[in-house]
Amino acid sequence: KEVAKLLEMKAQLGTDEGKHKFVLKTPKGTRDFGPKEMAIRERAFKAIISCFKRHGAEVIDTPVFELKETLTGKYGEDSKLIYDLKDQGGELLSLRYDLTVPFARYLAMNKITNIKRYHIAKVYRRDNPAMTRGRYREFYQCDFDIAGQFDPMIPDAECLKIVHEILSDLQLGDFVIKVNDRRILDGMFAVCGVPDSKFRTICSSVDKLDKVPWEEVRSEMVGEKGLSPEAADRIGEYVQLHGGLDLIEQLLQDPKLSQNKVAKEGLGDMKLLFEYLTLFGITGKISFDLSLARGLDYYTGVIFEAVLLQQENEHVEEPVSVGSVAGGGRYDGLVGMFDPKGRKVPCVGVSIGIERIFSILEQRLEASEEKIRTTETQVLVASAQKKLLEERLKLISELWDAGIKAEMLYKKNPKLLNQLQYCEETGIPLVAIVGEQELKDGVVKLRIVATREEVNVRRESLVEEIRIRTSQC
Amino acid sequence: KEVAKLLEMKAQLGTDEGKHKFVLKTPKGTRDFGPKEMAIRERAFKAIISCFKRHGAEVIDTPVFELKETLTGKYGEDSKLIYDLKDQGGELLSLRYDLTVPFARYLAMNKITNIKRYHIAKVYRRDNPAMTRGRYREFYQCDFDIAGQFDPMIPDAECLKIVHEILSDLQLGDFVIKVNDRRILDGMFAVCGVPDSKFRTICSSVDKLDKVPWEEVRSEMVGEKGLSPEAADRIGEYVQLHGGLDLIEQLLQDPKLSQNKVAKEGLGDMKLLFEYLTLFGITGKISFDLSLARGLDYYTGVIFEAVLLQQENEHVEEPVSVGSVAGGGRYDGLVGMFDPKGRKVPCVGVSIGIERIFSILEQRLEASEEKIRTTETQVLVASAQKKLLEERLKLISELWDAGIKAEMLYKKNPKLLNQLQYCEETGIPLVAIVGEQELKDGVVKLRIVATREEVNVRRESLVEEIRIRTSQC
Numbered sequence: 001k002e003v004a005k006l007l008e009m010k011a012q013l014g015t016d017e018g019k020h021k022f023v024l025k026t027p028k029g030t031r032d033f034g035p036k037e038m039a040i041r042e043r044a045f046k047a048i049i050s051c052f053k054r055h056g057a058e059v060i061d062t063p064v065f066e067l068k069e070t071l072t073g074k075y076g077e078d079s080k081l082i083y084d085l086k087d088q089g090g091e092l093l094s095l096r097y098d099l100t101v102p103f104a105r106y107l108a109m110n111k112i113t114n115i116k117r118y119h120i121a122k123v124y125r126r127d128n129p130a131m132t133r134g135r136y137r138e139f140y141q142c143d144f145d146i147a148g149q150f151d152p153m154i155p156d157a158e159c160l161k162i163v164h165e166i167l168s169d170l171q172l173g174d175f176v177i178k179v180n181d182r183r184i185l186d187g188m189f190a191v192c193g194v195p196d197s198k199f200r201t202i203c204s205s206v207d208k209l210d211k212v213p214w215e216e217v218r219s220e221m222v223g224e225k226g227l228s229p230e231a232a233d234r235i236g237e238y239v240q241l242h243g244g245l246d247l248i249e250q251l252l253q254d255p256k257l258s259q260n261k262v263a264k265e266g267l268g269d270m271k272l273l274f275e276y277l278t279l280f281g282i283t284g285k286i287s288f289d290l291s292l293a294r295g296l297d298y299y300t301g302v303i304f305e306a307v308l309l310q311q312e313n314e315h316v317e318e319p320v321s322v323g324s325v326a327g328g329g330r331y332d333g334l335v336g337m338f339d340p341k342g343r344k345v346p347c348v349g350v351s352i353g354i355e356r357i358f359s360i361l362e363q364r365l366e367a368s369e370e371k372i373r374t375t376e377t378q379v380l381v382a383s384a385q386k387k388l389l390e391e392r393l394k395l396i397s398e399l400w401d402a403g404i405k406a407e408m409l410y411k412k413n414p415k416l417l418n419q420l421q422y423c424e425e426t427g428i429p430l431v432a433i434v435g436e437q438e439l440k441d442g443v444v445k446l447r448i449v450a451t452r453e454e455v456n457v458r459r460e461s462l463v464e465e466i467r468i469r470t471s472q473c
Numbered sequence: 474k475e476v477a478k479l480l481e482m483k484a485q486l487g488t489d490e491g492k493h494k495f496v497l498k499t500p501k502g503t504r505d506f507g508p509k510e511m512a513i514r515e516r517a518f519k520a521i522i523s524c525f526k527r528h529g530a531e532v533i534d535t536p537v538f539e540l541k542e543t544l545t546g547k548y549g550e551d552s553k554l555i556y557d558l559k560d561q562g563g564e565l566l567s568l569r570y571d572l573t574v575p576f577a578r579y580l581a582m583n584k585i586t587n588i589k590r591y592h593i594a595k596v597y598r599r600d601n602p603a604m605t606r607g608r609y610r611e612f613y614q615c616d617f618d619i620a621g622q623f624d625p626m627i628p629d630a631e632c633l634k635i636v637h638e639i640l641s642d643l644q645l646g647d648f649v650i651k652v653n654d655r656r657i658l659d660g661m662f663a664v665c666g667v668p669d670s671k672f673r674t675i676c677s678s679v680d681k682l683d684k685v686p687w688e689e690v691r692s693e694m695v696g697e698k699g700l701s702p703e704a705a706d707r708i709g710e711y712v713q714l715h716g717g718l719d720l721i722e723q724l725l726q727d728p729k730l731s732q733n734k735v736a737k738e739g740l741g742d743m744k745l746l747f748e749y750l751t752l753f754g755i756t757g758k759i760s761f762d763l764s765l766a767r768g769l770d771y772y773t774g775v776i777f778e779a780v781l782l783q784q785e786n787e788h789v790e791e792p793v794s795v796g797s798v799a800g801g802g803r804y805d806g807l808v809g810m811f812d813p814k815g816r817k818v819p820c821v822g823v824s825i826g827i828e829r830i831f832s833i834l835e836q837r838l839e840a841s842e843e844k845i846r847t848t849e850t851q852v853l854v855a856s857a858q859k860k861l862l863e864e865r866l867k868l869i870s871e872l873w874d875a876g877i878k879a880e881m882l883y884k885k886n887p888k889l890l891n892q893l894q895y896c897e898e899t900g901i902p903l904v905a906i907v908g909e910q911e912l913k914d915g916v917v918k919l920r921i922v923a924t925r926e927e928v929n930v931r932r933e934s935l936v937e938e939i940r941i942r943t944s945q946c
Binding site: 022023024025026027028030031032033034035038041042053054055056057058059060061062063064065066067069083084085086087088090091093095105106108109110115117122124126138146148150151154155157161165276279280281338340374375376377389390393394397400401403404405406407410411412 | 495496497498499500501503504505506507508511514515526527528529530531532533534535536537538539540542556557558559560561563564566568578579581582583588589590595597599611619621623624627628630634638749752753754811813847848849850862863866867870873874876877878879880883884885
């Protein structure tokens, strides 16, 4: 009985302790964006969206969760990273893992066979976060995709042009866009002696080559995945190849590869792609790279991935890749997986991985000591004397109604010094000061914060005067 | 043995059937936004964001899910509507139910005592959806909040000004903003003889008055919630009151209410609020309404809700409310619930319920037959003859690099008619046509789709010419 009492006491203590031990944090792998981070984020989005719009894309949005079965069987080995919702009765739901599968579901559901759209939204992966390197569990993707039956490689080339435009525009330093084709990979696996049933899993192994050395990948292929050492070695020879048109020509002459139908198709299209990229003037940043595999199951043709190269000023002999910032490819079968009759809609698309780009922009901003404004306020409505709250409220209301961005301190009688300091801190360029005398004279004293200059402006001209003086902002 | 075989066959059939029966839909209570809906959505967001920025707000963003315990104990009876994530190991998570609680968590976590911010994001409620009336399980909220210790009613008045500006700007028809104060409600409950412990639950009952008649609410109070009939009847008298400054003055003289300390405080502040709203010139749309209660637990002072009134042209005798489009209030205790030392940060804010606004804008657009463009493309790069794909690719690349929004058909040899039709359908105003002769002459034929006028433009002047001709777009 006493034990029971003690246990009860302990339980009560437990809940009390629980209350105090409440953890004040965001979930693992996620973060808040404060005003400063948002200002940087919006700059990057602006560049990306304006590129997508320049290429004539429409925009769509889909729910943050999908029916669990919508996501099932689309991501291969990565499926274990999907966030499921709790079964609270009703449908089984999962958070979206990318924007591509919801896009394919959207196309099939609405019987759309032809669209060019972008979609910018958060996706969710229960991955091991590495937040300093820009790897989160909740992160933005910026996707641009072209769906429809078109002549080969024209939309594919445009996707690469878009990556090139965005990375150049954001001035992230030097970069290279690696390109390959799933058909070339599959053909290569076939001529190397990989059994058909192992294509996808060997492809996953190859995909790790950007992170781990060949020896490790080889031992995974042979050890875990049961590939013959000879086949692995043959793959090892191919995957170290990278180059341009010359390499494509060379492989088209390759005695084994040229005999393989899918490889030949892939190589033919790769050649066409390089011709188009030459017309776009961007082959300088493109590398045909046989080690590029991409993790996801749904790719069927061209695949690509953009990586930033180490800055020259970091005194490294050879440029080293510091991580992928964009990727994509062709997935001609995905929409058909959703269509009741299996009707296919060919698609190709690109996804910009914005988190790493944010990190770089943030670091650069900090280094530059540029002061970033987090509001757009044009004018602070202030008073020099007491008892003028009502006059401030009247004036600020007039300004708001005229579309002027205006603030005031939420105090009855703020000190002028505090009001001016607020402008200095937040970067507000103008102060509209009301005082007894100004009210009598029908004017407002307009102070230019940067120069400390003050001019009396007639009340009826104030809006126009503020507009002129802030027109460059 | 045969039974086992049959069962196995049935199981196989089952999975096969399952494959074919795959349901192609978005989760219950959610929807996709196609390009047209997005265009409307972005119009509404633009009006709302520009209002928030006009009032000097910064912007923040928080994760879509929070630790489950962050949301616990904040929403009263509505907590059952929270979406939980499945326990897949690690932290217990829930989707955010509103943007207010994450905001309070953000303030406490970062020890921010002073901020004016907006946040536009989706929130999640496992409510019974009524999608035709704009009620969804995933929906946007557009929140503006002012946190900090300030002189009374100045930030509160600004929140109401913001609602007034946004609803006027969006031209949604006539509206009224109902205002009340939790302190007035609590005082009223006290003088009516409601025991302290029943304040919140009786408040929930009063909150239903905009949907169900008084008799029903009364019987819930007396029947389900065990309130005495006399107390209920006393409440019944108060909650039918609504008006302006006159009603506030009348209640300040009310023999019972004026004896109650919190009610008196609330009424005093309400008077001050109306003075400020008079200076803002918006009292015409404000109604002090004792039946307004608001569902959420965390309000501590002023509360308000904006409802659209039935349009006059709908031939209804008296304007009837067709639903709430904005709401908010003061919550001075919420941040303190997250602070380890219970330090309070007074807050007041407003949330614009955008879904119903979308519905109205959508209906209006359909009625108006206005054709809404879903891309911003300025020019289509076209050709009149065959074998000009390369020339089209070269030209479009030049245009993109110069910042022109340009498209082309993804065909090797598209017919001119198809290219012109594409412009008609999508509203592209210009066509840049390359042909053998034009290439020889160093010009591009620019066609104005609306007038069918065609002019030859020198290639080096094309970008400038397109800019001039689309500068009004």
